[in-house]
Structure formats: structure tokens, C-alpha cells
Amino acid sequence: MDEPILEFKHFSFQYNSQSEPTVMDIDFTLRRGEKVLIAGPSGCGKSTLANCINGLIPFSYRGEMTGSVTLGGRETRDLSIFEISRMVGTVLQDSDGQFVGLTVAEDIAFALENDCVEEPELHDRVAAAAKLVDVDTHLSHAPGELSGGHKQRVSLAGVLVDDVDILLFDEPLANLDPATGKQAMELIDRMQKETGAAVIIIEHRLEDVLHRDVDRIVLMREGRIIADQSPDELLSGPLLTETGIREPLYITALKYAGTEITPAMAPHSIRTVVIDETVREKVQHWYRTAPPAPPRDELPELLEVRDVSFAYPGHQALRHISVAIRRGELTAVVGTNGAGKTTFSKVVCGFETQQEGSVFLNGEDMAGLSIKERADHIGYVMQNPNQMISKVQIYDEVALGLRTRGVPEEEIGPRVEDALRVCGLWPFRNWPVSALSFGQKKRVTIASILVLEPELIILDEPTAGQDYRHYTDIMEFLTELNRRGVTICMITHDMHLMLEYARRAVVFSRGEIIADDTGANILTDPDIIARASLKETSLYDLAVKCGIDSPRDFVQRFIDYEREAVRK
Amino acid sequence: MTNLFNYIDRPSPIHRLTGATKFLCLLLWSFAAMSTYDTRFLTALAVLSLVLFRVSRIGLRDVKFMLGFTAVFLVINSIFIYLFSPRHGTELYGTCTVILGSGRYALTKEQLFYHLNYFLKYLATIPIVLLFVSTTNPSEFAASLNKLGVKYSVAYSVALALRYIPDVQQEYHEISQAQQARGIEMSKKASVTARLRAASSILIPLILSSMEKIEVVSNAMELRCFGKHKKRTWYMARPFRAADILCMVFCALLVAAAFALNHINGSRFYNPFI
Numbered sequence: 104m105d106e107p108i109l110e111f112k113h114f115s116f117q118y119n120s121q122s123e124p125t126v127m128d129i130d131f132t133l134r135r136g137e138k139v140l141i142a143g144p145s146g147c148g149k150s151t152l153a154n155c156i157n158g159l160i161p162f163s164y165r166g167e168m169t170g171s172v173t174l175g176g177r178e179t180r181d182l183s184i185f186e187i188s189r190m191v192g193t194v195l196q197d198s199d200g201q202f203v204g205l206t207v208a209e210d211i212a213f214a215l216e217n218d219c220v221e222e223p224e225l226h227d228r229v230a231a232a233a234k235l236v237d238v239d240t241h242l243s244h245a246p247g248e249l250s251g252g253h254k255q256r257v258s259l260a261g262v263l264v265d266d267v268d269i270l271l272f273d274e275p276l277a278n279l280d281p282a283t284g285k286q287a288m289e290l291i292d293r294m295q296k297e298t299g300a301a302v303i304i305i306e307h308r309l310e311d312v313l314h315r316d317v318d319r320i321v322l323m324r325e326g327r328i329i330a331d332q333s334p335d336e337l338l339s340g341p342l343l344t345e346t347g348i349r350e351p352l353y354i355t356a357l358k359y360a361g362t363e364i365t366p367a368m369a370p371h372s373i374r375t376v377v378i379d380e381t382v383r384e385k386v387q388h389w390y391r392t393a394p395p396a397p398p399r400d401e402l403p404e405l406l407e408v409r410d411v412s413f414a415y416p417g418h419q420a421l422r423h424i425s426v427a428i429r430r431g432e433l434t435a436v437v438g439t440n441g442a443g444k445t446t447f448s449k450v451v452c453g454f455e456t457q458q459e460g461s462v463f464l465n466g467e468d469m470a471g472l473s474i475k476e477r478a479d480h481i482g483y484v485m486q487n488p489n490q491m492i493s494k495v496q497i498y499d500e501v502a503l504g505l506r507t508r509g510v511p512e513e514e515i516g517p518r519v520e521d522a523l524r525v526c527g528l529w530p531f532r533n534w535p536v537s538a539l540s541f542g543q544k545k546r547v548t549i550a551s552i553l554v555l556e557p558e559l560i561i562l563d564e565p566t567a568g569q570d571y572r573h574y575t576d577i578m579e580f581l582t583e584l585n586r587r588g589v590t591i592c593m594i595t596h597d598m599h600l601m602l603e604y605a606r607r608a609v610v611f612s613r614g615e616i617i618a619d620d621t622g623a624n625i626l627t628d629p630d631i632i633a634r635a636s637l638k639e640t641s642l643y644d645l646a647v648k649c650g651i652d653s654p655r656d657f658v659q660r661f662i663d664y665e666r667e668a669v670r671k
Numbered sequence: 672m673t674n675l676f677n678y679i680d681r682p683s684p685i686h687r688l689t690g691a692t693k694f695l696c697l698l699l700w701s702f703a704a705m706s707t708y709d710t711r712f713l714t715a716l717a718v719l720s721l722v723l724f725r726v727s728r729i730g731l732r733d734v735k736f737m738l739g740f741t742a743v744f745l746v747i748n749s750i751f752i753y754l755f756s757p758r759h760g761t762e763l764y765g766t767c768t769v770i771l772g773s774g775r776y777a778l779t780k781e782q783l784f785y786h787l788n789y790f791l792k793y794l795a796t797i798p799i800v801l802l803f804v805s806t807t808n809p810s811e812f813a814a815s816l817n818k819l820g821v822k823y824s825v826a827y828s829v830a831l832a833l834r835y836i837p838d839v840q841q842e843y844h845e846i847s848q849a850q851q852a853r854g855i856e857m858s859k860k861a862s863v864t865a866r867l868r869a870a871s872s873i874l875i876p877l878i879l880s881s882m883e884k885i886e887v888v889s890n891a892m893e894l895r896c897f898g899k900h901k902k903r904t905w906y907m908a909r910p911f912r913a914a915d916i917l918c919m920v921f922c923a924l925l926v927a928a929a930f931a932l933n934h935i936n937g938s939r940f941y942n943p944f945i
Contacts, residue, residue, distance in 0.1 A: 159890055185899045193894050200887035203895070204906075205810045205834050212906035214895040219904050229906065247837060261895065454848040478852040489880050490846050491853075493872040503872070507854040551853065 108268055108301055109133040109156065114170035116155060121166075125151045126326045129170070133269070138295055138302040140312050140334075143323035144347045145570040149305050152323070153273050155179070156303065158187035175268065188214070192262025192300075196274040198254035202246040207238060210246070211260045218265075232260040235297070236290065251440055252283035259294065270294065272304045276311050277568055280439050280596040281638035288314045307570045309343070310351035310641065313371055322346060334371035339364045347572040349599075353645040356661055357382065360389035373641040378648045386649040390657055393664045402429040404466075405590050406451065406481075406559055411460035413450055420446040421457070422614045428559065428592060433585045435601035435622070436594045438611030439636040444594045447611065448561045453477040464558075478504075482552035486564040488544035491551070495535050497528060501551045508555075522554040525587075527580065542573045546580070559590045566597055578604050598637060602626055603662055610635045623659040677733070679805045684914065685727040690812030691819045692915040697803045699922035703929040704795045708788045709941040712932055716795035716925070724798050727806050734801045741797050749786055760785035766944040781944060788940075809833040814905035823903050831888075842880065846873050 111131040117124040126148040133139060143149045154160040161168055162184040172179050174190050195201045204210030212229045220228065233239040236256040246254060255275065262270065272291065276284040292315040295302045306312050309320075313334060320337050322330040324346050330337055337343060343350050353373050354364060362382050369375040378386075406428040413421040421443050428434055436444045449455045451462055453474045462469050464480055485491050494500040501522055505515045523529050526546045531539065536547060545565070552560060565581065566574045582604060585591050595601060601608045602622040610618040610625060612634045618625050625631050626640045642661055646654035680686070685693075704716055731738065752759065753776075760781030761767045768780040813830035817823045855869045892898075933939055 157894055159894070163890060163893060184893060185896045188894055188896050195887065195891055195894075197887050199838075200884050201891035203831070203834075203888060203892055203897075205808075205830065209810055209906050213892075213897070216903045216906060217896040217899050219900055219902055221904055222908075225904060225906060449848070452848075452852055454852075474848065474851045475854050475856060478854060483849060483852050485845070485849050487880065489883065490842070490876050491849055492879075493850070493875045503855075504853040507856070555853070 106135050107132045108135050108175060110171075110173045111155075112171045112173075114155070114168070114172050116151060116160060116166055116168050118151075118164060118166040124326060126155070126323075128327055131321060131328060131331065133301050133303065135268070136295075136299055136301055137319070138292075138317045139304070139319045139321060140309075140317045141303060141305045141321045141323065142307055142309060142348055144307065144572055147323040147346075148326040149323050150273065153193075153271055153303070153305050156269070157191045157193040157271055158182070158184040189265055190267060191269045191271055192265065192267035193271045194255065194258045194262060194273065194275065196277050198251065198258055198278060199246065201258055202254070205245060206242065207233070207244050207246070207249070207257050208242040210257055211264060213261060215264055228264050232264045235263055235294075236260045250283070251278050251280070252286060255279070255287060256290065259290070263294070263298070266298075267300055269301045269303060270298075272302070272306075274306055274568075275304060276306055276308050280636045281311075281598050282632075282636040283439075284308075284311050285314055285638055288312060291315070307348055309348055313351065316371070322348070333366070335366040335369055338370045339366050339368075347570065349571040351641060352599075352661075353641040356642055356645055357386065359661070359664060360386040362386070373644045373648075376648075378645075383649045386645070387651060390646075390649075390651055390660055393660045394667055395660075395663060402431050404428070405430040405432075405464065407463040407466075408447075408451065409461050409463065411450060411457045411462065413446060413455060413457045413459075415446075420614055421450065424460070424614075424616055426609055426616060426619060428590060430558075430590055431585070431588055432590055432592075432607060433582065433605050434592045435605035435608040436592060436611065437596060437598075437601055437608055437625075437635060437637070439596070442611040442635070443614040444611045445563065446614075448483065448563065448592075448594055451477075451561065452481055452483045478557070479555065480558050482555060482557035482560045484545075484548050484552055484560065484562045484565070486567055488541070488548045491548045492536050492544060495537075497523070497534055497536055497539075497547055498532055500536060500547055501554050504551060504555045518554055522550040525553065525584070526550040542569060542577060545577065549580075553584070553589075557589075559592060560584075561592045561594070563594045564596075565593055566595070566600055574600075598622075598626060598640065602640065602658075603665060610637075621659065623662055624655060627655040627658055677805055678808050679729055679733055680808075681728040681806075683726060683728045683806070685723065685802065686806050687912075687914070688806075688918060689815045689818075689909050689911060689915055690807045691815030692911070692918055693803050693807050694812065694816070695819075696918050696922040697799055699919070699926055700799050701796050703922070703925040704792055706926070706939070707929040707933050708792075708939050709929070709932045709936060710784075710788055710791065710943075711941060712929060713788060713791035713795050717791055720795055720798040720802075724802060727802055729802065729805050734805060737801055737804075738797075741793065745790065745793050749789065752786070752789070753782070757782060763940055764942050764944045768944070784943070808907060810905070810907040811909060814908040817903075817905065818908070824898070827897075835884075838884075839877070839881065843873065843877055846876050 109132070111129040114129040115124045115127040129152065141149050141152065151160065154164060155172055158179060160166065161180060168180065174182065174187060179187060202210055203213050208229055211232050212225060215225055215228060230239065233242060236259050238253060238256050238260060241249065241253060249257065275287055275291065279287055288311065291302060291304065304312055317334060319331060320334055321328055322337065322342060329346070330342050338350060338354060353376065354370055357364060362385055364370050368377045404427050408424055408426050411421055411424045424447060436447065438444045446455065450457050453469070453472060469477060492500055494503060498519060501519045502515050505518060523532050526549055528543070528546055528550060531543070536544065539547065566577055569577060578600065581591055593600065593605065605622055608620065608622050608625050609616055610631060617634055618631045626637065627643050629639065632639055640658060642658045643654045646657035651657045704713065757776050760783070761779055763785060764781045766781060769777045770780060771778040809830045813826040816826040816829070850872050855872055856865065936942070
């Protein structure tokens with residue numbers, strides 16, 4: 104147990120294309136059988152560190168290494184990437200992209216094939232690995248047919264066919280819905296216990312990772328390790344919030360109530376956190392005295408979807424959907440992959456035509472309108488900005504929609520400038536798109552839709568792949584747009600987003616709408632949570648622990664408090 | 672969405688042949704059909720290819736897109752042959768039997784016969800091509816190519832390309848919709864140049880996002896030891912059986928038969944007019 108298996112000593116790495124080291128002064132030891140979480144905001148160097156562990160650095164990405172990094176006592180630079188792969192199994196973030204085989208079985212077999220394992224051993228080992236992660240009934244399926252959770256299991260099986268010493272997970276929760284994310288953490292925990300491998304998880308979603316215990320958390324900022332502590336110690340200190348990592352919601356609530364968090368309270372999980380009489384008093388007092396949210400006005404309807412059904416060949420995607428979106432609302436559309444939320448937005452935008460029912464905009468049936476005509480009223484922003492951007496210059500990209508509509512150039516100028524200002528892109532107006540970060544590109548795509556002055560903007564997963572700081576930036580920006588009168592509809596499976604920013608959430612499950620309510624009401628309803636593959640919020644459990652009679656009102660209080668008192 | 676390379680898994684003796692066998696047979700068969708215009712031979716090949724199609728349990732509906740495509744191509748091709756060389760048949764067969772009309776575009780029996788042979792050539796080869804595409808599992812094909820001596824990195828990239836075709840199609844579709852929503856007209860209403868320009872607004876994001884994917888997949892392959900040894904094994908590999916050998920011998924004989932007929936006929940054409 105005490106034997107160090109991975110050791111960094113005064114380690115730094117600088118990519119050839121960069122002028123400064125991306126990670127520096129790294130001192131870190133991983134022992135056999137340990138489970139460590141590496142957390143930090145985007146760009147802090149945690150992915151680079153992961154690549155230094157799995158051998159992509161220095162074998163695929165070139166750069167200058169100083170100091171030492173050893174695996175099982177040997178310097179990685181003296182090993183080959185193949186030798187490293189036998190010791191470190193990596194599950195990459197993008198589970199679609201890392202699929203190499205045409206079927207599940209071939210993908211699991213990939214490493215064995217490359218190692219020249221012969222029949223019948225090849226088939227036997229694939230079957231054993233598939234059984235370990237419960238995908239043995241899917242062996243002949245193609246990757247596209249699997250759910251996000253199953254894809255990840257297949258990737259895991261693909262590294263478990265070798266007897267690795269370290270399992271490395273790069274953002275394992277990024278593409279999973281909340282319930283599947285929870286199962287993923289349970290699976291990782293089980294694999295660690297069954298195989299005895301050490302586990303490194305790279306994530307910024309702290310609360311979700313802590314669903315199962317970890318031994319240590321390594322916190323990174325600007326290329327350096329700034330903390331290497333037990334979860335209880337780290338959650339009791341100020342470093343997390345200073346770094347821009349979101350602490351678990353129950354901890355935030357306890358702090359709002361004026362409680363001081365100490366390691367003795369075992370705050371790493373809502374199950375373990377000790378709530379004594381004083382804390383309970385404080386929380387109840389805060390609950391009773393927090394200011395209520397101001398009432399809202401009833402707004403006129405902008406979009407009405409009435410009894411819409413849609414089927415792809417052999418698959419009923421929407422069944423009798425009826426929902427209305429009011430002018431000026433900020434709505435979240437949630438549900439698992441395949442629940443129908445993306446199809447819903449495609450029907451609204453006219454990409455697909457419903458077989459039954461109608462869609463009304465401002466009371467008028469949109470049946471005869473083409474995609475382009477609908478786009479004058481409804482803007483659609485795709486999840487991946489790289490799928491939308493086709494111009495080199497930011498200005499041209501934002502102006503594209505106006506130019507294709509034949510708007511005179513002298514009118515385009517001021518409108519583009521306006522959109523760039525609103526989106527905070529004014530300082531970059533003369534930059535090429537390629538120089539922007541992912542989040543900035545996202546803003547470019549939003550600006551290029553905004554410039555068309557739509558009444559409603561639909562965004563597909565606006566915060567996917569963003570750390571807490573960028574997530575907050577994007578959501579504050581969308582809230583600001585919303586205040587200016589733009590109606591916004593977000594497709595998401597991020598529970599924080601629906602809880603904190605959306606006034607209302609519409610929940611899809613198997614092509615039907617199963618709930619249309621506030622986030623607080625939805626995330627405290629066990630039936631809806633189970634059917635939509637969501638996860639109960641820890642605020643609910645905190646309320647129960649503190650003896651609050653209506654956990655639902657407690658959650659709503661928390662949200663209102665954040666909106667009214669904290670933000671601004 | 673239509674998928675050009677559509678492997679259809681059905682239980683049939685043709686599916687059970689290895690991909691390399693089918694590939695070699697396809698080459699030999701096409702070579703035999705290309706090398707002669709002997710009507711009797713082509714008819715036999717055409718009938719046989721339709722029989723094989725039945726044996727494979729692939730229905731006409733499964734391949735209707737490709738069939739329609741070739742039919743259109745065949746018709747256009749025949750029209751152009753007639754327009755540009757209406758007397759090609761007469762020149763080939765040395766006689767001139769006019770059925771209809773007069774002058775350069777007079778319809779002759781010889782020209783009709785030439786067109787019949789042309790049509791038979793299509794009929795003898797297209798079903799076999801479709802058969803190859805729809806009964807060959809790409810991974811197993813890669814495995815057997817490797818067995819035939821093709822470098823495995825080359826063989827694997829064939830399989831990988833096939834693996835990504837549906838993904839790229841899907842992505843093209845999505846990008847195209849989003850760009851249309853920004854007002855880029857892709858329908859027939861726009862002029863050809865406008866549509867070409869519009870296509871670039873889809874292709875650029877498509878290429879960029881494909882590049883991202885390539886980086887991810889090549890890292891994933893490297894992390895799982897692709898390229899470690901000079902050889903690798905294949906999960907989908909199948910041993911050569913007697914049936915494989917038989918098929919290859921049969922197709923080789925077809926080529927021999929085609930050459931023999933050309934020799935007996937004295938040219939590539941079977942001439943019923945003398």
C-alpha cells in the first residue's frame with residue numbers, strides 16, 4: 104500500500120509552441136491503491152499533467168521536461184509509450200472520439216490485438232473485461248447505438264483488458280447526465296476495489312466526484328499544485344473558492360447560514376457531515392429569515408407548441424408535446440440523451456417537420472415557414488462552436504447572417520458592433536477566430552445569432568465542458584441578455600444551471616414532457632428525478648438533516664438568496 | 672440518410688466467405704466481364720450474379736439507392752453513345768441492317784446489339800459490386816487484407832474510415848441545418864455559385880471539427896499500443912475455408928474462359944451477324 108507507484112519531483116513541462124511552462128514545480132506522489140482527485144479551473148495544467156502521466160508527453164506532444172517523473176521507479180522518458188500504457192490505463196474525456204473499433208467487442212479488443220494476443224485467449228479476455236463493467240450484452244453493438252454511460256464503460260473495459268497499475272480518468276463526468284455520472288463514480292470505485300489499481304480522476308465537478316470517497320484532492324492553479332490535502336481539510340479552507348472551483352451546494356448553504364466548516368465535521372459528503380444542535384439552529388434561523396423572491400409578472404406567450412408528435416423512421420421521438428414559452432422567460436429543457444429535447448428544438452427551428460400538431464409564434468402557425476424564415480424569429484446556437492464558425496475574422500463571422508440576407512453594408516457595421524459589445528467581444532473585434540478560447544468562440548456564435556435580432560434564442564448545452572468560472576461567465580451573460588428582453592431556452596443536463604438560472608424547467612423523458620415547474624420543485628421530486636435520470640440535490644438532504652419540514656421551500660429559499668443577496 | 676457502404680448482417684454462405692476472398696473474386700469477376708463482349712458469356716455472368724444476390728439474402732430494397740444511381744448512369748451513358756457514335760455497332764460487326772429511319776442516326780440491328788451487350792456488362796458487374804459492399808464486414812475485411820500481405824496500418828485505416836463515415840454524415844447534416852438557420856440558402860432556389868459558396872460554409876467547420884477528432888482518435892490509438900509490433904492479431908479475423916479457395920478458383924476460371932472466348936471469336940466481340 105505504501106509503495107509509491109508514480110512520483111513527480113520538481114517537475115516542469117513547457118510545450119514547444121508555448122513561451123512559458125504549462126506545469127511547473129510539481130511534487131506529487133501516488134501510492135499503490137490510492138484514489139486521488141486532481142481539480143482546478145480550465146487552463147490550470149491538469150490535462151497536461153495527465154498527459155505527462157500516460158506518456159502522450161513526451162511521446163506525442165513535444166516540449167521541454169525538467170525534473171523527474173517515475174513510474175514504478177523508472178523515468179518515463181526512458182520507457183516507451185507502449186510500456187507506459189501497460190501500467191497506466193487512460194479513459195479520455197470524449198467517449199465518442201476515442202472509439203476505435205466498429206463494434207464494442209472490437210474496441211475492447213484493440214489493445215490486445217496490438218499486443219498480438221492469439222485466439223482463443225483474445226475472445227476470452229474481451230468477454231471477461233466486458234462482464235466486469237456490465238457491457239457483455241452489447242458486444243456486437245456499434246458505438247453510435249450506445250448511451251453516454253455505456254460508451255464510457257466500454258472505454259474503461261478497453262483499458263481493463265490489460266492489468267494496469269493506474270487508472271486515469273480525464274473529466275469522466277463531462278458528457279454524462281447527473282444520474283449516469285453518479286453511477287460512473289460508483290463504477291470507478293468498484294473497479295478500484297476489484298483490481299487494486301490506483302485511480303486518478305481529473306474533474307472540476309467536485310461535489311459529483313465526492314459521491315464516493317477519495318483519499319486526497321490535488322488542487323492546481325496556473326500550472327502549480329497549490330494544495331494536496333484530504334477532502335475534509337480542503338473543504339474547510341478557503342482555497343477552493345479562491346481558485347474558482349465550486350464547493351458542494353450543502354457547504355455553500357451551511358456557510359450562508361453562518362456556520363464555520365471544520366475538518367472535524369467530516370464535510371466531504373452530505374452523508375457524513377455532522378450537523379449538531381448549534382448548526383441546525385443556525386440553518387433553521389437562516390431559512391426563516393432569508394428574504395423571499397419578488398413576485399413575477401405574467402408575460403404574454405411567445406411560442407406555443409400544441410400537441411406535436413414526431414417520429415424518425417422506426418423511432419417515435421416526440422409524443423403529443425404541448426408547451427408554451429412566454430416572452431422574456433429563461434427556460435431550461437432537461438432530460439437524458441434521447442429523451443427528445445434536441446428533436447424538440449429541431450422541430451421548433453424547422454429542421455424537422457412534425458407529423459402531428461402545430462407550432463405557433465406570436466399566435467401564428469409556423470407551418471409554411473422555411474428554416475431561413477423561422478431563423479428571423481428563432482436563433483439556434485449549437486453546442487460546439489467549431490461546428491458553426493466558418494469565417495476567419497470575428498467581424499465577418501458575426502456579419503455573415505446579415506450579409507446573406509442582403510442587408511446593406513452601412514447598416515451591417517453598427518449592428519455587428521452592437522452585438523460584439525453586448526457579447527463582450529468588442530476588444531477582440533479585429534482578431535481572427537482561431538485566437539479565441541472555447542468560451543469566447545461560444546460568444547462569437549451567440550453574437551452571430553444575436554445580430555439577427557431573434558425573439559427567441561435556443562442554446563444547446565451552453566455550458567458543456569466549461570469550468571465553474573467560465574460557466575458563471577456564460578450564464579451571467581445569458582441572464583443579462585435575458586434582462587434586455589431576449590427570450591432564452593437552454594437545452595441542458597446541468598442541474599446547477601436549471602436550479603440557479605432558469606426560472607422554469609421543462610423535463611423530457613422518452614419523448615414526453617413529464618414535468619414543467621421550477622428547478623427547486625423538480626429536483627426535490629424523487630419520481631421525476633428517477634424518470635429523467637437527474638440526481639437529487641444535496642440541499643434537499645441538508646434540509647432533511649436540519650429538520651426543516653419543507654425541503655422544497657428550503658431549496659427555493661437558497662436559490663432566491665443566491666439571486667438576490669449574493670450575485671450582483 | 673443513405674449510407675453508401677452499408678454492411679448488412681444476414682446469415683448466408685456469401686457472408687461467411689472472408690473479406691479478402693470476396694475482394695479478390697470481385698476483382699477477377701470484373702476483369703472477366705470487362706475483357707470480353709461475348710454475349711453468351713455476359714448473359715451467363717448476369718444470370719449468375721442475380722442468383723448470387725438471391726443466395727446472399729440481400730433484398731433489392733436494401734440497395735435501391737445504388738441501383739437507382741447506376742440505372743440513371745446507364746441510361747445517360749447509352750444516350751451519349753448513340754448520340755456520338757450511332758454507327759459504332761455497324762463498324763464493329765461489319766454489317767448494316769437498318770430497322771428504322773435513314774441517314775447517320777438510322778437505327779440498326781448492330782447498334783442495338785451493341786447496346787444490349789453494353790447493358791449486359793453492367794448487369795454482370797454491378798450486382799457483384801453491391802454484393803461485396805453489403806456482405807463484407809469492414810473490420811473483417813481489414814483483417815483479411817492484412818492476411819493477404821497489406822500492411823496493417825493501411826488495412827486498419829480502411830476500417831477506421833468506414834467507422835467514421837456515418838459520424839461525418841451526421842455532422843454534415845447538423846452543420847448544414849445550423850448554417851441554413853443563419854440564412855444560407857442551400858435549396859434549389861439559390862444559384863449554383865451561391866450554393867457552392869454556401870457549401871464552403873459547411874465544409875470549413877466540418878473539416879476543422881474532423882481535425883479535432885483525428886487528434887483524439889490518434890491519441891486514443893497510441894495509448895492503446897497501436898503500432899507496437901510489426902504484426903497484430905484481429906478480433907474479427909476468420910480462417911480461410913474450402914469454400915474460399917473454391918470461389919477464388921472459380922473466378923480465376925472465369926477470367927480464363929473470357930480470354931479463351933476472345934481467342935475463339937477472333938476478337939472481343941461475339942458476332943451473330945455473319
